[in-house]
Amino acid sequence: MSSSVIEQLKGALIVSCQAYVGEPMRHPETMAQIARAAELGGAGAIRCQGLADIAAIKGRVEVPVIGLWKEGHEGVYITPTLRHAMACVSAGADIVAIDATDRPRPDGRTFAQTVADLxxxxxxxxxxxxxxxDDIRRAAAAGADLVSTTLSHGVAAIDCTAADGPDLELLRAACREFPAMPVVCEGRVHSPQDAREAREAGAWAVVVGTAITHPTSITSWFVEGMR
Known part of the structure; x- marks a missing residue:
């Protein structure tokens, strides 16, 4: 089952469907509708945030659901504790996304301990x-099934010249060092060209969120472009 899900993601577009408190689209049913629309468009998986959203989307789509639970805005806030990770599984996530940095976690566990206990x-x-x-190395040593460039914002521990696009340098470095590890490109993938370049750089799969599922940001890009 596990290997089949990983293989299913190879070459896939993963669509991130997330909205936050105070935003007009912040409702599990809305996120589930967007997820279904993305699935109809060819998405190979859905990434989503929050227990209600995970449950709603899992009940609406047939593709794998990558679940996470964000709490807070600083430090480790993507599925920060074992409790958060277990809750994502209970809500229906096929894959749980967890911050793999070495920053302190609220429950005192390391990333490796969290994975082992989960x-x-x-x-x-x-x-x-x-x-x-280094995070990718840590994740590989801990036995993560996939690694992702989610938290790289042009300040990775290697030179990154793509400050306005996906961190292809980090992606390439990870693929070279871990050729057998599924490496997912996520972060600042804003166009089909970005997604294509990520695949050409070795990405197992590519995550696109804002450019597909966040109309406020997309609208602002057009408004800015017309100035």
Whole structure:
């Protein structure tokens, strides 16, 4: 089952469907409708945030659901504790995305301990959200099923010349060092060309969020372009 889900993601577009408190689209049913629309457009998986959204989307789509639970805005806030990860599994996530940095976590566990403890009680896959090559190394050593450049914003521990696009340098470095590890490109993928270049750079799959599912941001890009 696990290997089949990973293989299913190879070459796939993963669409991130997320909205936050105070935004007009912040409702689980709305996110589920967007997720279904993305699936109809060819999305190979959905990434989503929050227990209600995970449950609603899992009930609406047939593709794998990557779930996470964000709490807070600083430090480790993407599925920050074992409790958060277990809740994502209970809500229906096929894969749980967890911050894989070495920053302190609220429950005192390391990333490796979180993965080990989660696996001891839940049958789930783990996506490691990384910022640097060291994070990817840590995630690989901990046995993560996939690693992602989610947290890289042009300040990775290697030179990054794509400050306004996906961190292809980090992606290439990870693919070179871990040729057998599924490396997912996520972050600042704003166009089909960005997605194509990520695949050509070795990405197992590509995550697109804002450019597909956040109309406020998309509208602002057009408004800015017309000035």
């Amino acid at each position: 696996r001891s009680c839940c049958d789930t896959l783990v996506m490691a959200d990384c910022a640097t090559l």
